Amino acid sequence: MKFDTPATNNPIDQLKVVGKPTNRIDGPLKTTGTAPYAYERHDVVPNQAYGYVVGSAIAKGKIDSIDLKEAKAAPGVLAVVTAASAEMLGKGDFNTAKLLGGPEIQHYHQAIALVVAESFEQARAAAALVRVQYTRAKGNFDLATSLDGAVKPPAVFGTEPDSRFGDFDAAFASAPVKLDARYTTPDHSHAMMEPHASIASWDGDRLTLWTSNQMIAWSAGDVAKTLGIAKDKVRLVSPYIGGGFGGKLFVRSDAILAALGAKAAGRPVKVALPRPLMINNTTHRPATIQRIRLGATTDGKLTAIGHESWSGDLKGGGPETAVGQTRLLYAAPNRMTAMRLAVLDLPEGNAMRAPGEAPGLMALEIAIDEMAEKLGMDPVAFRVLNDTQVDPEKPERPFSQRRLNECLSIGAEKFGWKDRNPKPGLARDGRWLVGTGVAAAFRNNINEKSAARVRLDRNGLVIVETDMTDIGTGSYTIIAQTAAEMLGVPLTQVEVRLGDSLFPVSAGSGGQWGANSSTAGVYAACAQLRTAIVEKLGLDPADAVFEKGRVRLGGKSVALAKAAGGGEIVAEDLMEYGDLAQRFQQSTFGAHFVEAAVDAATGEIRIRRMLAVCAAGRILNPKAARSQVIGAMTMGAGAALMEELAVDKRFGFFVNHDLAGYEVPVHADIPSQEVIFLDEVDPTTSPMKAKGVGELGICGVAAAVANAVYHATGIRVRNYPVTLDKLLDKLPDVA
Amino acid sequence: MAIPEEFPISRRGLLAGGAVSVAAVSAAGSPDARAAVEKAPSRPPTARVAFHVNNTAHELELDTRTTLLDALREHLRLTGTKKGCDHGQCGACTVIVDGRRINSCLSLAVMHDGDKITTIEGLGLPGNLHPMQQAFVEHDGYQCGYCTPGQICSAVAVLEEIKAGIPSHVTADLSDPPSVTRPELRERMSGNICRCGAYSNIVDAIVDVAGVKA
Ligand code: FES
Ligand code: FES
Numbered sequence: 001m002k003f004d005t006p007a008t009n010n011p012i013d014q015l016k017v018v019g020k021p022t023n024r025i026d027g028p029l030k031t032t033g034t035a036p037y038a039y040e041r042h043d044v045v046p047n048q049a050y051g052y053v054v055g056s057a058i059a060k061g062k063i064d065s066i067d068l069k070e071a072k073a074a075p076g077v078l079a080v081v082t083a084a085s086a087e088m089l090g091k092g093d094f095n096t097a098k099l100l101g102g103p104e105i106q107h108y109h110q111a112i113a114l115v116v117a118e119s120f121e122q123a124r125a126a127a128a129l130v131r132v133q134y135t136r137a138k139g140n141f142d143l144a145t146s147l148d149g150a151v152k153p154p155a156v157f158g159t160e161p162d163s164r165f166g167d168f169d170a171a172f173a174s175a176p177v178k179l180d181a182r183y184t185t186p187d188h189s190h191a192m193m194e195p196h197a198s199i200a201s202w203d204g205d206r207l208t209l210w211t212s213n214q215m216i217a218w219s220a221g222d223v224a225k226t227l228g229i230a231k232d233k234v235r236l237v238s239p240y241i242g243g244g245f246g247g248k249l250f251v252r253s254d255a256i257l258a259a260l261g262a263k264a265a266g267r268p269v270k271v272a273l274p275r276p277l278m279i280n281n282t283t284h285r286p287a288t289i290q291r292i293r294l295g296a297t298t299d300g301k302l303t304a305i306g307h308e309s310w311s312g313d314l315k316g317g318g319p320e321t322a323v324g325q326t327r328l329l330y331a332a333p334n335r336m337t338a339m340r341l342a343v344l345d346l347p348e349g350n351a352m353r354a355p356g357e358a359p360g361l362m363a364l365e366i367a368i369d370e371m372a373e374k375l376g377m378d379p380v381a382f383r384v385l386n387d388t389q390v391d392p393e394k395p396e397r398p399f400s401q402r403r404l405n406e407c408l409s410i411g412a413e414k415f416g417w418k419d420r421n422p423k424p425g426l427a428r429d430g431r432w433l434v435g436t437g438v439a440a441a442f443r444n445n446i447n448e449k450s451a452a453r454v455r456l457d458r459n460g461l462v463i464v465e466t467d468m469t470d471i472g473t474g475s476y477t478i479i480a481q482t483a484a485e486m487l488g489v490p491l492t493q494v495e496v497r498l499g500d501s502l503f504p505v506s507a508g509s510g511g512q513w514g515a516n517s518s519t520a521g522v523y524a525a526c527a528q529l530r531t532a533i534v535e536k537l538g539l540d541p542a543d544a545v546f547e548k549g550r551v552r553l554g555g556k557s558v559a560l561a562k563a564a565g566g567g568e569i570v571a572e573d574l575m576e577y578g579d580l581a582q583r584f585q586q587s588t589f590g591a592h593f594v595e596a597a598v599d600a601a602t603g604e605i606r607i608r609r610m611l612a613v614c615a616a617g618r619i620l621n622p623k624a625a626r627s628q629v630i631g632a633m634t635m636g637a638g639a640a641l642m643e644e645l646a647v648d649k650r651f652g653f654f655v656n657h658d659l660a661g662y663e664v665p666v667h668a669d670i671p672s673q674e675v676i677f678l679d680e681v682d683p684t685t686s687p688m689k690a691k692g693v694g695e696l697g698i699c700g701v702a703a704a705v706a707n708a709v710y711h712a713t714g715i716r717v718r719n720y721p722v723t724l725d726k727l728l729d730k731l732p733d734v735a
Numbered sequence: 736m737a738i739p740e741e742f743p744i745s746r747r748g749l750l751a752g753g754a755v756s757v758a759a760v761s762a763a764g765s766p767d768a769r770a771a772v773e774k775a776p777s778r779p780p781t782a783r784v785a786f787h788v789n790n791t792a793h794e795l796e797l798d799t800r801t802t803l804l805d806a807l808r809e810h811l812r813l814t815g816t817k818k819g820c821d822h823g824q825c826g827a828c829t830v831i832v833d834g835r836r837i838n839s840c841l842s843l844a845v846m847h848d849g850d851k852i853t854t855i856e857g858l859g860l861p862g863n864l865h866p867m868q869q870a871f872v873e874h875d876g877y878q879c880g881y882c883t884p885g886q887i888c889s890a891v892a893v894l895e896e897i898k899a900g901i902p903s904h905v906t907a908d909l910s911d912p913p914s915v916t917r918p919e920l921r922e923r924m925s926g927n928i929c930r931c932g933a934y935s936n937i938v939d940a941i942v943d944v945a946g947v948k949a
Binding site: 023024026027028029030031032033034035036037038039042075076084119120121122125190191192193194195240241242243244247263272274275276471472473474623624626627628630631632633634658659660664665666667668670671672 | 819827920
């Protein structure tokens, strides 16, 4: 099915199942520990051995020799894999660095060996006996000192590194009110709770990997490419994924090494990345240095917006696209953006939840707050005044829906914004300085091709199969809701099977495209199935009604089970897209409001209240969608207040590479959170009329927190995270 | 920045020898040490341990390095208890031992001879959920589900701790018995990380089970 004209009325609009805050259908499995994650598949193949990964102890250089004698002689050891023993390995299209290093080393903790043994304890002990001699090469690890050498990168997914509109330089030079400020965001780690893990099993030349991966089809292709085998010889199975946030978009070393280890040992091998290896072995969100220039008239109209961003990555990598949202978020007749990329020899930078927008808005939405203050304007009113309903760089191109101003005004109302004293540092609650902050949230909507197969079995059960993944997003549930709505059956009569490369190729989970795209694919397959059912009954599909487990046509009504009585009816289809996303700018919007308290003596920062108002098209399941938003708000609170990978600039690695050193929010950091979804449908996105929310929720949160801390203390911190050491010497005297 | 002259590369016993090159010294470098290693026994030292898991008696012969977590996951194949870090940093491996919650990754299995262990599977299974499991479903107190068994085991034990009058860091007055308040729950649950960020819903679920207005 091709979606090339805006959706009109369709069966989804009945909203008997879709749009309801249904409990997740996988809830009983997840809450009882019976949902099987990758490393736990004792059921799939017998005789599994254990692999333990050895990571490089240098960031850059080469391995001179590896002495495996002791490791091989250790109790229980079955095989040791190194790049020297593995046949020539390729590199996947989605990887920048090789997943098995040697002799050349590209980053610290790059995998260099796998030790396979009968037990986990034996593999771990033997891995510590691998003796490696390295020659260390000089590396470049410091973004701040690399700016001069940074270059203009090639376009990323069609996004040019630079943009210009109007005459930014002249407009900025002549603006009566100006801001020119520099902001920094540090490297971040996904730190998902389930470590990357895989079980590999060979059957002749066929490989099956039970793994933890967001993008089944991409990754099946990259496994094949890396191992130099045909894609149809690789099967990936990933029904449950313990968090990804972009860190499991790609094949990682656990999968490749499990495959190599299984081949070497001649039996199935399971590998999980040890937690202290994960942060340097896998990918991270790259740090940025950003410069923002804003010019405005004295009555608060922006006349010039300039946003530049520098980031680093390994050779062949890409930039953190932190200026993207600035091209679309606010009106101004004169604009410029630019991204520059430095080569750094740190671990591979790549996508993490809302890549680009998350760090971009961390900077931009502080800048907007600063500008509002310079203008003597309320920060909500300043944003509302500079709204645009068209793409500011292509004014002939409207937004499909844009209700940012409503998000801001409804949020302000709900949060009690009008009681706020605009002057910072004045509100006290005992020893606490109290402040409130606001920021806009913005993230583009993306539609991806997505296919599904739907079966109606003899019992009237509807079975959906697609290689879509559920990384905690609620895919199982919204796909079941979609199929139930389309075929007029209760949710309990739908079974959803996900995450297997034997199933039709879906959009996968990334870029907040999963919900709308994958359900649109299921919609297409269900539409085919409806036709097939009606044709089987010898009727005209045009006005068939599917409800209450029956298909009704004119005076005739047949139970679905009966329709499939002669044998299962199967349909498969793919949803693909025309040019609506080019004709309309499809984006999602929100507003974050935060109240923070800062201890006047110690500088300790506590978040007291958080509210998000989101406009993101039809919300397919408000309960699961709300969870996506509160989870993203929590990750945004982490970015605001604590998350920072500390770079050892001499030896080139992230020092705090475990969950004790890399701090993420815990229960005590997060108050009760509130989320409001505007009632909205966007007929330009798909027949589902939905968009994504999983990344929108993190966009702008950190700036709202930083703005609240400023409002509480009068101290402006432009270098994230906002930690108490950056406040201490500027706090007011404690009486 | 210049690389210091002397810097140990790693736990694998290597020393940095200059600005751009590294000379290696094996930790077990002497021929005698190597010979000793080559004669290492092919079976690791094991010990027998007997405990009850979810009211079922088990007797296991285990490599003494096996954690309680791996005994459950790899030997008894009770994979509901999760490994998030293996270092006591995340709480995913929380189980209840003789009524108290512990991080099972930080405890060797052989230390639990005679103990009564309750895992997530022992609290309830699909079709017969424990009230805390049901509350997590109702309040959507999870997303990816990986931290969830640990959160639920912790939550069940936390309510018992409060009932038993055990104070926490945020208990204002140590002479009063602690009560179920949101700050108490947040403090006590802070050893269980949820990167999906379901905290606000998790606390709602616990408050619901506790049957209090908090
Ligand atoms: S696995 Fe035990 S605390 Fe993380
Ligand atoms: S539900 Fe994913 S980490 Fe808690």
